[in-house]
Amino acid sequence: MKTIKQFTAIIEREGNGYVALCPELDIASQGDTVEQAKSNLAEALELFFECANPVEIQNRTKAEVLLLG
Numbered sequence: 001m002k003t004i005k006q007f008t009a010i011i012e013r014e015g016n017g018y019v020a021l022c023p024e025l026d027i028a029s030q031g032d033t034v035e036q037a038k039s040n041l042a043e044a045l046e047l048f049f050e051c052a053n054p055v056e057i058q059n060r061t062k063a064e065v066l067l068l069g
Contacts, residue, residue, distance in 0.1 A: 007045065008065055011037050023065045 010021045011034055020041035021028045029044045031037035049057065 009041055024062050025060050
């Protein structure tokens with residue numbers, strides 16, 4: 001049975017494109033549009049979970065992320 005976990009995606013405009021960051025795992029990606037940056041970040045997260053061992057996942061996962069505006 002797969003476990004489903006939600007992560008935060010912060011997407012910011014940078015130059016002519018967008019940068020997407022998952023602060024809980026410190027994984028980032030980019031794209032020409034918001035949707036492309038979001039999709040590329042999701043793909044980067046999938047690859048991380050496929051390749052990383054459980055200890056690395058545990059060590060990189062931050063339990064709490066505060067977003068202040």
